Amino acid sequence: MDKQRKKEMLQAYKERRPQMGIVSYECTATGDVFLSAAKDTAADINGTTMKLESGFHPNKRLLELWTRYGQDGFSIRVVETLEYIDGVEDYSDDLDALRDEILEAHPGARKVWR
Numbered sequence: 001m002d003k004q005r006k007k008e009m010l011q012a013y014k015e016r017r018p019q020m021g022i023v024s025y026e027c028t029a030t031g032d033v034f035l036s037a038a039k040d041t042a043a044d045i046n047g048t049t050m051k052l053e054s055g056f057h058p059n060k061r062l063l064e065l066w067t068r069y070g071q072d073g074f075s076i077r078v079v080e081t082l083e084y085i086d087g088v089e090d091y092s093d094d095l096d097a098l099r100d101e102i103l104e105a106h107p108g109a110r111k112v113w114r
Contacts, residue, residue: 017084018039018040018041018042018043019042019081020040020041020081020082020091020095021038021041021078021079021080021081021082021095021098022035022036022037022038022078022079022080022081022095022102023035023036023038023041023044023045023076023077023078023079024076024078024109025048025074025075025076025112026074026075026076027065027069027073027074028069028075029065029069029073030065031108032062032110033106033109033110034059034062034109034110034112035079035099035102035103035109035110035111035112036048036112036113037092037095037099038095039091039092039095041078041081045076049071049076052066052071055067058113059112059113061110062112079102080098080102082094082095082098099111
């Protein structure tokens with residue numbers, strides 16, 4: 001790959017706008033709900049699922065339920081999305097605030113991590 005093509009690909013990656021929002025992992029057997037604030041919802045779902053499948057996830061309760069019921073025992077969905085605003089580069093605080101708002105509305109729900 002030549003340098004120009006590499007620069008173009010890097011620029012395209014930087015300019016991409018993946019869906020960002022709050023991902024819900026709900027155990028259908030117990031009703032336990034875990035929420036994650038994600039800058040890239042597809043990557044969050046993929047990464048969390050991989051950690052759970054491999055048995056190495058920091059949220060022990062979520063891991064315990066996943067081990068017991070498996071992926072088929074969970075409903076995984078994006079419950080809220082956040083739109084991009086021109087000029088804004090870091091949405092971490094906005095995503096955390098949105099997750100906290102949803103946590104307040106659903107007292108039994110917990111954070112996936114941090």
